[in-house]
Amino acid sequence: MGAGVWLGQVWRSHISLHATIALPSIPSQLDAIVEKVAGLVESFGQPFEGNEREELAASLQPLITQAFATGPRAMLRIEIHPPSPPALGVTCGFTTTVEPLLYPDWGEERRVLMVDAVQGLRGGSRIVEVGAGDGEGAIALRSQGYTVETWEWRGDGGVDINHRQNFLDPLARLDPAAFEGAIALDLALTSLRDPQTLRLLLAKLCDGVVSGGQIYLGLGFTSEELAPELREWWQWLGLLVVTETDLAAATRGLPLATMTITPIPAGTRFFALPEAIAPSVVYSAVAWRRC
Secondary structure (H helix, E strand, O other), X not given: OHHHHHHHHHHHHHOOOOEEEEEEOXXXXXXXXXXXXXXXXXXXXXXXXXXXXXXHHHHHHHHHHHHHHHOXXXXXXXXXXXXXXXOOOOEEEEEXXXXXXXXXXXXXXXXXXXXXXOOOOOOOOEEEEEOOOOOHHHHHHHOOOOEEEEEOOOOOOOOOOOEOOOOOXXXXXXXXXXXXEEEEOOHHHOOOOOHHHHHHHHHHHHHHXXXXXXXEEEEEEEOOOOOHHHHHHHHHHOOOEEOHHHHHHHHOOOOEEEEEEEEOHHHHHHOOOOOOOOOOEEEEEEEEEEO
């Protein structure tokens, strides 16, 4: 046994470790992140002493919280490298990154759903699509005589996009009462994150749609109350999943009357959480009449 311990000590004293590890920057995962970092340090460096573990948690908490608030899929990057000689052990550096938003590739489904969304609107109606993806859905509606204004800021977007400003930016606005229909098929899959942001989106769309017009959104629904930790995972992924209570709160006081809620089974393929921990979620198209 003594020889084994001695060999391990010699091996550790000569190791030159350079590594980069990326972990989801999620506040509720702080303890797990600290354990991961501490395990790496103690495996290739020296054991933590005194309050060092608590100090590590205190330094990581604001970094993780700020990154999480910045946008979906924020990552905590841990850079591990040996210190300058003659010091022993390892040195850790921490940075955060946020991946650029990309719109889901719905392919032909987007065109089909866009046509469904305008049922009941008169021919030639003026429509706004917020989160237009590659623009193919808007092109399909224009070919049927509709006038379509498009907004897309996620990724490169299509070539036929009118506005590339983030529609959720406080300064972004539609022309008042300029549209008879508004469509946002997949923002709940990338950009809404919480019911408050959903309410902001709906309020903006209400400003731009005439009384009697139609607003058509894709939303993830669950009948289960989400635990705070699971809700954070959804938010980290950029996915909005709501209960009926959430939806009622998000629309309270807005000039909206619910018309229909229609499941879109294919949409659930964009939810990336493992089935073992994901609640039962149905992605649906919700249509409101603007009062």
